[in-house]
Every structure is written in structure tokens, then in C-alpha cells.
Amino acid sequence: MPKKIRLGILGGGGDSLIGVLHRVASQINDNYEIVGAVFNPDFKSNMAFAKEIDIPTNRVYPDFDTMVEEEMKLPVSRRIQVFSVLTPNFLHFPMALKLLENGFHVICEKPMTTSLEEAKILQKAHKKAGTVFALTHTYTGYPMVRQMREMIKKGALGKIHKVDAVYYQGWINTIIHDKKKRSSVWRLDPKKAGISSCIGDIGVHAFNMVEYTTGLKVKSILSDFNYLYKDNKMDIDGTVLIRMSDTVKGVIRSSQVATGEENGLAISIYGEKAAFKWEQENPNFLYVLSDTKPTQVYKPGHAYNTKLSLDGTKLPPGHPEGIFDSMANIYLGAAKAIRGRKYNDGEFPTMTDGVRGMNFIEATVESHKGGNIWVDLEK
Numbered sequence: 001m002p003k004k005i006r007l008g009i010l011g012g013g014g015d016s017l018i019g020v021l022h023r024v025a026s027q028i029n030d031n032y033e034i035v036g037a038v039f040n041p042d043f044k045s046n047m048a049f050a051k052e053i054d055i056p057t058n059r060v061y062p063d064f065d066t067m068v069e070e071e072m073k074l075p076v077s078r079r080i081q082v083f084s085v086l087t088p089n090f091l092h093f094p095m096a097l098k099l100l101e102n103g104f105h106v107i108c109e110k111p112m113t114t115s116l117e118e119a120k121i122l123q124k125a126h127k128k129a130g131t132v133f134a135l136t137h138t139y140t141g142y143p144m145v146r147q148m149r150e151m152i153k154k155g156a157l158g159k160i161h162k163v164d165a166v167y168y169q170g171w172i173n174t175i176i177h178d179k180k181k182r183s184s185v186w187r188l189d190p191k192k193a194g195i196s197s198c199i200g201d202i203g204v205h206a207f208n209m210v211e212y213t214t215g216l217k218v219k220s221i222l223s224d225f226n227y228l229y230k231d232n233k234m235d236i237d238g239t240v241l242i243r244m245s246d247t248v249k250g251v252i253r254s255s256q257v258a259t260g261e262e263n264g265l266a267i268s269i270y271g272e273k274a275a276f277k278w279e280q281e282n283p284n285f286l287y288v289l290s291d292t293k294p295t296q297v298y299k300p301g302h303a304y305n306t307k308l309s310l311d312g313t314k315l316p317p318g319h320p321e322g323i324f325d326s327m328a329n330i331y332l333g334a335a336k337a338i339r340g341r342k343y344n345d346g347e348f349p350t351m352t353d354g355v356r357g358m359n360f361i362e363a364t365v366e367s368h369k370g371g372n373i374w375v376d377l378e379k
């Protein structure tokens, strides 16, 4: 077994939502060792958390800049190789940029940046650095999502004509209806979240899922947002019509005020021969619909699945794959790339996905603010 990849964590402290997912996922395939971190901007909490989870405290730093400076002083053989950027959105860009400029590999949370302009700067820096950049659109790591991508590539659906992606959550209901509360969370603060809440946080996952599974590019969009309150600057619900061509059309529906919904990401893809239906809350079942045959159900781990899908399962069929496994598959793909090994196309979302995502987010805001107009995405 080669040496483990030295991983540094930025954000993702004990108070965070996503930290535990990355920490566990990074360990699942035995590729990474967490050797340093700035889990939290408050040094005391940072250290306390490092002790709690038993990370060596000599490489737990007071802030990001100190961390990079100190790591650069270490010989390459001891230096952190890859950083996971798990902070609120506005810190992704400055952190990822500095990391790339200093030759580190980066695993970054979505949305990649807070603007398309930043995304393009990061893309240039990445090209120059030549290191690995993986964007954690977590749901692309599910075996059945990978199965859809590969089967569509091989023509299982024939010509696609309709795509319907939905991402409904209800959690912002507990915050948005209270004036005080809605001004206190970073996801509703444009300075910290960027120009969009609902589309930036979850609509962008649905958009990525559409392009990842179909292999098609969204060419233009028309959006309609709901802000619910005049003093709320951020969309908390958005419906987006999408056009991939004159004959391939669809819709991305996303909401943070869909009362009672939990993490309702789902996609339906309709083609001339068959259709796929998949739901994140039941990720081990991929339904193949037909007008002439009974519905089929594909499940992970069976030999009938494609290589990309099978590479993302570790146990025989019947052992459910969940969100930790899905994120672990992205970490696995990134590990192969960091080690300079061959990896499958689609094993982790890339810088290109990040730029596309920011283009989508900005276009939806432009469309809504322009009076629900059609806006073209860049080619």
C-alpha cells in the first residue's frame, strides 16, 4: 500500500454541517490521513475540536494564511498534499486560489466561488498549477447516478427529449418567517453566500446532475424566483426552464421552503426508447421506464452495472450505499488523480463543472431580475 495522502481541512469544524461527511468519506477507502486543519476561525474552538477527534495539534493553525505559510516551510515529503475547502461559500475562492498558486491539490465544496468571474480566475490558476481540483457535487458519487451516466452514453434512452430535476428542502421555513432569524444565517447573506441562496446552494446540484447524467449542456435558461419577504435579498425558491437544444428541454425545480421536504433531490430523464427515474432519498434504486415493457429496477453492486458504477461499490449487492459512500467515491477518484493513476471519466466533478455551475447561478439571477427572460449560458 502506498503512503496515505496528507490531507488538510479548512472549515468543517464541530459546529458545521458538512465537516463530518468529508472526514468520514476521506477515510472510507483508506487513501487519506488528516494531518492538519483550520476547522474554525476561533483558535480555541479549532484546537478543542482537533483534540476531540484526535488530529495532531502541532499542525492545527490559527488561520488559513498561517497554515499555508507554515506548510510551505516543510519539505515536500511532509507537506500537506491536498486541502479540503469546507468553509462558507465566500471563502472558497480566496482559499482555493492561494492553494493552487502554491501547488496544492484542492477538493472544494460547491458552489465553487461566489461569481463567474472568480470561477474563471480559478480556472486559469488551476491550468497553470496542473494540480488536481475536485468539486464535491456529492450526489454524482452514487453508483446508480454513475450508472445513468454510462447507460445514457451507450444510448439506453435513445434521443433524450425531456429532463425534470427537482431539489426540494423545507429547512429555511424555520428561519425565513422570522425577521431577526432571516438576517442572521450566512446562507441568506449575499456577502457570505454569493448572489443566490436556493439556486446557489441546491439548484446548482440539480443543474450539475442534469449535465452529469445526460452528457448534454444546458444552452439557455429562464427562471422565476420567490423571495417571500421584501427585506430578504436571496431567492429561497426557484423554478428554471432549461433548453439543451430545440428538441431537448426540461425544468429544474428547487426550493428551501417546500414544507416538510428533507433532501428531495430527484431526476427523471425521458428518451425516445426509455426513461430513468432516480431519487437521492432512495439512492439504491434506479427505475427504467418503458412504454412497452414493465418497469425495471437496477441496484448497486450487480455485475450488470457499468465499471464506473461498480468501482463505486465496496460490498456485494444488498448492502445499501449511502451519502458517505457517495462522497467517498469522489475522494477515491481524487486520490487516484493525485497519485497519478488512471481514473474513470466522471469519477469526480471538475473545475469545468464549477465554472458551469457559477454560469448557471448567475444566469438564473439575471433571468429573474430581467423579468423572467431567456438567458444564454456560455459555450
Ligand SMILES: NC(=O)c1ccc[n+]([C@@H]2O[C@H](COP(=O)([O-])OP(=O)(O)OC[C@H]3O[C@@H](n4cnc5c(N)ncnc54)[C@H](O)[C@@H]3O)[C@@H](O)[C@H]2O)c1
Pocket: 010, 011, 012, 013, 014, 015, 016, 017, 018, 019, 038, 039, 040, 041, 064, 086, 087, 088, 089, 091, 109, 110, 111, 136, 137, 138, 201
Ligand atoms: N456537497 C454538499 O452536498 C453540501 C452540503 C452542505 C454544505 N455544502 C457546502 O459546504 C460549505 C460549508 O457548509 P456547511 O453547511 O458545513 O456550513 P456551516 O456554517 O455549518 O460550517 C462552516 C464551517 O466553516 C468554519 N469556518 C468559517 N469561517 C472559517 C475560516 N475563516 N477559516 C476556517 N474555518 C472557517 C466554521 O467554523 C464552520 O465550522 C458551503 O459552501 C456549502 O455550500 C455542500
